[in-house]
Amino acid sequence: MARRLAAYFADAERPEKVSSEVPLRVDVGRATITGRVDRLEREPDGSLRVVDYKTGSSKPKADEVATHPQLGTYQLAVEHGAFGSEGRVSAGAALLHLGKAAGASETPALQQQPPLETQDDPEWAARLVGATAEGMGGGEFPATPGSWCTFCPVKTSCPAMPEGSTLR
Numbered sequence: 365m366a367r368r369l370a371a372y373f374a375d376a377e378r379p380e381k382v383s384s385e386v387p388l389r390v391d392v393g394r395a396t397i398t399g400r401v402d403r404l405e406r407e408p409d410g411s412l413r414v415v416d417y418k419t420g421s422s423k424p425k426a427d428e429v430a431t432h433p434q435l436g437t438y439q440l441a442v443e444h445g446a447f448g449s450e451g452r453v454s455a456g457a458a459l460l461h462l463g464k465a466a467g468a469s470e471t472p473a474l475q476q477q478p479p480l481e482t483q484d485d486p487e488w489a490a491r492l493v494g495a496t497a498e499g500m501g502g503g504e505f506p507a508t509p510g511s512w513c514t515f516c517p518v519k520t521s522c523p524a525m526p527e528g529s530t531l532r
Contacts, residue, residue: 365419365462368472372460379405379413382450390446392490395497397441403460404447411455411479412447414438421464422515423475435459435477436489443480454479 372378382404389398403415416434424432435457441447442454461473480486499505507524522528 367470368462368466369417369460371471372474379407379455382406382412382447386447388441388446390441390444392440392444393494393497394501395493397437397444397446397493401438404450405455406451407455409453409455410451411453412442412451413455414442414457415460416458418459418461418465419463423459423461423465423473426475429459429475429477430483431488432457432459432475432477433489433492436480437493439477439480440489440493454481 384403386401386404387399388401389396391397401414402417405413405415407413414435416438429435438457439454443452445452456479457477459475461475466473480489507522509524513519513522513525516522518528519525520528
């Protein structure tokens with residue numbers, strides 16, 4: 365993983381590093397997005413790209429990256445001023461696979477999500493964050509099955525899963 369990360373840093377085509385392990389906290393409608401981004405980069409035009417390091421063995425399918433929720437949320441955070449004076453224009457976001465998901469190569473696998481404004485539906489991430497905030501703030505919080513269930517540590521107690529259902 366260290367060799368792959370070093371190869372990424374050594375690539376002269378990489379955007380300028382702004383910072384790493386950058387804390388963020390920003391309100392987007394009813395939601396408050398908090399966390400820490402692994403790397404924040406600046407493109408030559410001044411726009412910002414968030415890069416998230418992945419050390420696991422799985423990665424999203426190529427056609428899922430354009431609407432990857434984590435990356436879309438990072439882009440919303442940029443656009444809502446999470447990084448202060450660094451800027452509010454998103455250059456997209458990316459997953460940098462350093463673990464087994466990178467394959468046998470000594471270089472990492474990079475999956476890039478284009479800027480929201482260039483996508484067919486530029487508002488998808490804002491709707492997702494808004495709907496999530498409404499759902500979590502509501503009186504009920506329904507379990508929603510998806511591809512993430514494969515790795516869920518509590519699926520044996522989840523009502524949406526056969527092994528956790530109480531409605532037998």
